[in-house]
Amino acid sequence: MKNNQNQETDKHSGNESRRSFLKAVGIAGTAAAAAPAALAKSSSVPTTQYLNLIKSHSSTVANDKVQLALVGTGGMGMGDMQTALMVDGVAIVGACDLYDGRLRRAKELWGDSLTTTRDYRELIDRKDVDAIINATTDHWHEKISSDAMRKGKHVYCEKPMVQKVEDGHTLIKVAKDTGKVFQVGSQFGSSIIVAKARELLKAGEIGELVFAEAQYDRHSAMGAWQYSIPPDASPQTVDWDTYLGTAPKRAWDPLRFFRWRNYQDYGTGIAGDLYVHLLTSLHSITGSKGPNRVYSSGGTRYWKDGRDVPDIQLSIYDYPKTAEHPEFNLTTRSNFVDGGGGGYLVRIVGTEGDLSLGMDTLTMRKNKFPKAPGMSVDNFPKDQKELYVKAYNEKYPPHYEMEDPKEYKFSVPKGYQGDRYEHFVNFFESIRNKKPNVEDATFGLRACGPTQCGNISLFQKKVVNWDPINMKILNA
Secondary structure, eight states: OOOOOTTTTTTOOOOHHHHHHHOOOOOOOOOOOOTTTOSSSSSSSEEEOOOOOOOOTTOOOSOOOOEEEEEOOOOHHHHHHHHHHTSSEEEEEEEEEEHHHHHHHHHHHOOTTHHHHHHHHHHHHHHTEEEEEEEEGGGHHHHHHHHHTTTEEEEESSSSSSHHHHHHHHHHHHHHHHHHOEEEEEEEGHHHHHHHHHHHHHHTOOOEEEEEEEEEESSSSSTTTTHHHOTTTTTTOOOHHHHHHTOOOOOOOOOHHHHHOTTTOOOHHHIIIIIIHHHHHHHHOOOOOSSEEEEEEOOOOOSSSSSSSSSSEEEEEEEEEOOOOOOOOEEEEEEOOOOOEEEEEEEEEEEEEEEOOOOSSSEEEEEEOOOOOOOOTSOOOHHHHHHHHHHHHSOOOOOOOOOOOEEEEEEEEETOHHHHHHHHHHHHHHHHHHOSSOOHHHHHHHHHHHHHHHHHHHHSOOEEETTTTEEEOOOO
């Protein structure tokens, strides 16, 4: 259908794609210490450990291949397809895009015999297509995904699931009515790092959840969506009218086609592109259904290139107390002109420790409150100080205990092929075995709905309320 570029456009081909997902990491230290039950089965373990793979994928091959079509052959779409083809028992049978050059590139990658088209309907009408990857612009996600499911196709849809909340409810209904597998492509939901963090939080290793923070900073033109525009871009090589779809009608503009994330008409800005990942991680770890209040601020500080979305955005999400978790707050930050070089972090803070998730590591720090609170008695008169110290020592007599390590480090194992690979494994297993998937349409709307609230908050300069159960914006 259309373009969905990202900064990894040229990395995902052949062995380059495989190498980009292989994370080889070593164990830095082996100091033995008594470990919490959630960390090890023995009483003495290194404080730096490999994360275990969730499962072996040796049995994922079915008798029949899953025949896959790609709709949107930009950077994200090509990367998705290259990753999907790493999973045994998957074959590509067609590709669609509105720029002719990407269709030629698809044939270069996957063979001259590959069916290519500008019209996604030609692919979903084919009997030999079992599923599609929908890697189009945000404003096309619901239409193409719904059409595909109604035609009997399973759908892997890139994040954010939808541009508008009401479209999310449509997708939930269509997925339910058709019985097709619908999975949102925010791959962190299948990460073994997220799975380990969930295990540690549930085991009470960091105490009771009180706060979370996440950041996704960048410092590059590609990271700020300044994607390259091919020299032959023109109304002759791009189906501009179809691309606009439900968006306002405009004259041909290559920036709005190839750098679409910069515009509210087609994308969802920082919140939809990046915060959906962060909320996906948080909701997967905590079991949360989402916040009930969102406030966001930001602006355009550096990339004044005609975009109408910010290049720095900060948001606060208030999470109410539920059966899954206590009341807590989340802050998110994304800065596209981070002179510090950029960075990624999801940090879950509890009363007795915290969990810090990087791209391929997980660090847990433990700091329990001491039983004795300490004293501030130097400003007491002598008689009162003596009385207080005496009572204090009786209440908190000296008691010596072995000290646990303050920090535990976990790393992904050698041979781990990445969360995007794991996400596709989950998708294909759901198709073959009719198993629930980790990120269905309801999960997807609960991740992207609050980010739409954040955008409304930013542009309207007000707190926006969200109903996480019924998935509705309450005061837009």
